[in-house]
Amino acid sequence: MMNTDFNQVRGRIFDIQRYSIHDGPGIRTIVFLKGCFLRCRWCCNPESQEFAIQQLTMNGSTKTVGRDVTVGEVMQDVLKDMKYYQRSGGGLTLSGGECLGQPEFAAALLEAAHYWGINTAIESTACAPYESIQKLMPHLDLYMLDIKHMNSEKHRAFTGVPNERILENARRIATSRDCELIIRVPVVPTFNDTPEEIQAIAEFAATLSGVRQLHLLPYHRLGQDKYEGLGREYTLAHLEPPTNEHMQELKEAAEAVCRLAVQIGG
């Protein structure tokens, strides 16, 4: 009998989304963990940032965002789409917020998924002590790591934190070869949407051993309503999402400086 104590580990999530098809291979279930170290101004899930449970008012009704659950409870939902994972090569993706904010819980979720033979992935900023990352590694198949900007000052201006630790962790994860690593870039107008800025990230990504893919995720403002719902101001209200043509241009710019497979969208 395998030890299944991981089922008892508790953590805080704010959503579980089934049939996700742009967040790792195949058909996946995303568990959104609450709390993040960054405060990206374009964040489409602003309710994910605070670890505290919050109230969100939308369309006249108020709902509580965030609940404390055990890994076992989460897995009940995750297991419902087992057939879809098997057929599509999909699985479980942890997103957030930042799953490294709750490393024990995240590690237990990944372990539980592996116990059931489910592929695992995380979408993460890697902005955490490397020890937290190491906790997840034994049961992590795919790390989708966001690199937002190579200039630390600008990074801090738009996300609230500098980028040194993120870049250092990216190198260590790549070197460890413990899991597959994909670099993803949220392409945000006025922040990082020039060919030069994207090329700088692409060049960095190309130095990471084992990395083969670079995903450029076009900014969208679908989270805008939620800022208001949380009583916050959305500071990027004036931004237009990048056009298809511009995304294509950036893709070509990235391809010009690296040999990674560059794709638009996750």
Next chain:
Amino acid sequence: MNHYYSEDIAKSPRIQKLIDHLYAKMPVVEADRAVLLTESYKETEGEPMIIRRAKAFDHICRNIPIIIRPDELIVGSSSQAPRGCQVFPEFSFEWLESEFETMEHRSADPFYIADETKKTLHEVYKYWKGRTTSELATAYMAPEALLAMEHNIFTPGNYFYNGVGHVTVCYGRIATEGLESIKAQAAEALAKCNPGDGDYAKRSRFLQAVIISCEAACIYAERYAALARTEAAATADPVRKDELLKIAENCDRVPRQGARSFYEACQSFWFIQQLLQLESSGHSISPGRFDQYMYPFYKSDLDKGLITREFAQELMDCIWVKLNDLNKIRDAASAEGFAGYSLFQNLIAGGQTTEGLDATNDLSFMSIQAAMHVMLPQPSFSVRVWNGTPHEFLMKAAELTRTGIGLPAYYNDEVIIPSLISRGLTLEDARDYNIIGCVEPQKSGKTEGWHDAAFFNMCRPLELVFSNGMDKGVQVGPKTGDVTQMKTFDEFYDAYKAQMNYFIALLVNADNAIDQAHAERCPLPFLSGMIEDCIGRGKSVQEGGAIYNFTGPQGFGIANMADSLYAVKTLVFDEKKISMADLKAALENNFGKIRTPEEAQEIITGLAKALAADGVVLTEEQIRTMYTTARTGGMPEEDRLKYEAIRSMLENVPKFGNDIAEVDAFARDVAYTYTRPLLQYKNPRGGMYQAGLYPVSANVPLGAQTGATPDGRYAGTPVADGVSPSAGYDTNGPTASANSVSRLDHFIASNGTLYNMKFHPSALAGREGLSNFVSLIRSYFDQKGSHMQFNVVSRETLLDAQKNPDKYRSLVVRVAGYSALFTTLSRSLQDDIIRRTEQVSM
């Protein structure tokens, strides 16, 4: 490994020309067939009906005007006008005459009818009074059944007023052996008939009728050969001249003889397909496994170097276009139920051989290609899916889905084959199934399935539980007791089952009466020659000549009834939060829903005008009072709020479609209240009843006749579609919804189930999107779902969702790391999504 060619093949310029010609004008009603039929009937008074039918068919085939349309390679048109239709007074005619003046301007499927045609048909119709199948059927029905129909519990409308259709004949055998082989078989059986045999009269006349009608079909084809030669002589275009001479050669040969090439086989197929629909007005005459029975001809030509893939594709495309040339006029109400001029000629690709091996071949891929080339509603295109289906094949099918045309429908061999075996088919026949019409599986060339026998509205019996069997002041159903006195949920559920059982028996009564009327007044000798074992048994399919006989009436409203009964159980009996009396009042008052200001205004304006005409002038005060009454129907505000509160409680009870095992198990049981009782009944052809669970588009018009239901559905709004969850109630995404639907028993509903899913095109973007989409189908099928079809949401749909958010509450849009229910987004964000839709669907 792969024994098929799966690459794209280009579209010939001819195809678009054919399509443009076909759709240049509104379809027209033509009288030729009705006139010829009536002439023949007048000459054959007193003869056996089967002979009269054969002679009438012969008279039509010899004399109906024929036409070769510009650029056609496959010929045979039932009407002079493109997409025109003939009419069939032997089934019913009164509705048509009464709609002469409105059919051109009606919203669903309008038709043009010339004044001359109206006059001609008016004369023809004088003969038919008292001679139609619908009149005889009515005479055979029990009065209770007629009453139930009058009160909209069920409607057997389709076969009550039209031919049956819903059949697939042995196209492959005709292509191979020709109609001469059917004639020879009938002649041989006739020679064996002994005048002293007890069944000599019926048997011998039937066999003669088969011979007459097969010969008539051959003569019809030969008229086309002559016409093609005449046109060839007249044309100055040398290319077209050669084409016409080739057409003439084909029509000399088929369908009388076996085809010697793929081209001849295509022409043979077409004449059979067309003439079946000239013999009777039944729709859903389904080509079935075209990729299987046509393959030997294609393969042989290809191996010998006699044909290119491009030309084979062009011929198939021509057939795909021709399937849209056939048309049928329905009465205004049915036209809404079957909207889209659809004849439901279902053509299916892929699946297994009779030996259980993968059947995918070049033509399976080329069938998908043809659908992409023509982008027309016909044929109703389907694909079979099983564990051995090549991924590549489903990827190509998914590409077709992505176009947003709503094709193909996907069918699960792993459910359908065992389900058919449980209904008495042999293993080999079950493996060789195809789909008829919408979703109905059967074995071609052996089955009279009566697959579209009726629509049964499962919501209406529940209304009668609340009214103790009364409807509009009439005792329509059994007295199942005062609902407010029921002490347990079981008592309530038993009352529902009692109402169901009562009306299911009446449905059977109505269907059997219609069945009997068709056997007596419209046996079909041409069709019967191509269905085993009519010749052996010496009787038509209408009289039980087929090997497999079924009657398949459809139940719909599963989701509404599952949600309704579950809500009653939870709120009235388990939690006791609503009293039965309050629920009853809330339902009767449509949850306190009042008229919109516009509706009220209209009533007041009308009233004020009428009074003004009488010289009465209203004061402003009076008008205000009347307006309030018009809006509320006199319902006190206090009551209205109470009913609204009840609805909101009902809405918050967990619903089918959200992957909640307990609710889904409940839905499975509710579906049994329809599917199980049916199995005990027999039809006059000696076959059994089997349920289907789908409404075509009847859930909308029949929902309009249905009162409020305890799932929170307002009176008059559409009932749930097929086995799909109620629109807007499945809010956990496609996998949750599919898991719920898969928990219904799809095996017992052996006449087919229909599951409709909506997708935003971003879900199918790129090769990965297609692959995930295919996985979704596979996973639903792994869980023993039977059928799936998809609407890829268009820009128009999203615009409609902005206007009518209630209809689209479960519409999810997804981008990386984010998903949202479309209708909860603010207007400007919805506009963003709409812009994205335009991008992805390019």
